[in-house]
Amino acid sequence: MQPADISGFFVDASRLDAEDYLFLDYYFECTGDPKTAAAHLCSEQSTAQWKRVGVDEDYRPRFAAKVVDLEIETLLSGTSYCLDPPVVGPVSACRVRIAHPHANFGPRLANMLSAVLGEGAFFAPGIPVVKLLDIEFPISFLAAFDGPQFGIDGLRALWGIRDRPFFFGVIKPNIGLAPEPFAALALDAWLGGLDIGKDDEMLADPDWSPLAERSALLGAARKRAEQQTGVPKVYLANITDEVERLTDLHDIAVANGANAVMVNALPVGLSAVRMLRRHATVPLVAHFPLIAALSRLPNFGVHTRVLTKLQRLAGCDVVIMPGFGSRMMTSADEVLENVAACIDPMGPIKAALPVPGGSDSAATLESVYRHVGSADFGFVPGRGVFGHPHGPRGGAASLRQAWDAIAQGIAVAEYADGQPELKAALERFGQTR
DSSP states (O other): OOGGGGGGGBOOGGGSOGGGEEEEEEEEEESSOHHHHHHHHHHHTTTSSOSOTTOOOOOHHHHOOEEEEEEEEEEEOSOBOSSSSOOBSOEEEEEEEEEEEGGGTOSOHHHHHHHHSSHHHHTOTTOSEEEEEEEEOOHHHHTTOOOOSSHHHHHHHHHTOOSSOEEEEEOSSOSSOOHHHHHHHHHHHHHHTOSEEEOOTTOSSOTTSOHHHHHHHHHHHHHHHHHHHSSOOEEEEEOOOOGGGHHHHHHHHHHTTOOEEEEEHHHHOHHHHHHHHHHOSSOEEEEOTTHHHHHOSTTSEEOHHHHHHHHHHHTOSEEEEEOSSGGGTOOHHHHHHHHHHHHSOBTTBOOOEEEEESSOOTTTHHHHHHHHOSSOSEEOOSHHHHTOTTHHHHHHHHHHHHHHHHHHTOOHHHHGGGOHHHHHHHHHHOSOO
């Protein structure tokens, strides 16, 4: 691209109608002139060749993605990247805000991702390193999406959970356990105070635990727990599968008593999740396989907050995400950015329930609560409930006891002196994280 050609890819943001554009924040590292690299980034994801040879025309004003802000943060010299071929400095490290006209792809997730995370963005000339940091949707774009069917307020009303976190539990052992003992574990946890007994994200419809059989047993156990406790309980069935099976598996699980369903949103595809949202009669929960593979490198790929926003946009009522602590290799700041992506205003799209998870137990509940800053979150132990020394009933009870301490302003360790289940949890899993 010649220097004279790049001006058509730059514009003053005040001259744009913001409702016509998605605003994309990228980090990139480039060789050569950063302005030319930014123009390539815009061109390759939108107009590419923006006129025909020998014809006096210019498609950039209407169709081109355009730079509205460019910051050159630093100059890296002698830097070598793990790319083939390697790139050696000097390299400019930049942040750019791009306005992309959403009429180019319409309210279609697959087409949008093909533009903003596709060949054009990741094969732009002179830009070996690029990461999509954030995406801002105008109301005109959001209006075409349903978003969560229930949202946080709807889940609280549906499940009768008020003024406290939602207590999930990943039933374990997760792989290999037959449906009968699996259901017995769930029943025990529900009787101890667990709200939501869930399938693991890796447990779907294997021959040793068919979804039809498992969901029938878990559905019956859920109803038995409700009868014995007098409060609503939830069986969250994992229906992750090939796209053509999703609606059928939803119907089987729900008919058998599952009152929420879970999909691994990125492996099945966001468009498939959106399709399932239109079909679903129960809350839809997303789990996070593939997210680390796309986001873990600090300056390459896509930031997790973007993936969280997209799962919410596709219609997930609950977004399970990598949580706090070293186990999930995610900084506290990034977890909070994902929590915000679930609950911050997004036009007509309802708030999704954030569920930061990873090696949690009664010992970590207060830390998660203090980080999040409210009770609008889900708490999702696995071994913290099902590996508790007193069994699942004791593990579930320890969560409720820890919350009782927090709600009353009493130190959890102090409160544990009169609560054997909580005391055992603190001894087994540690008092802090």
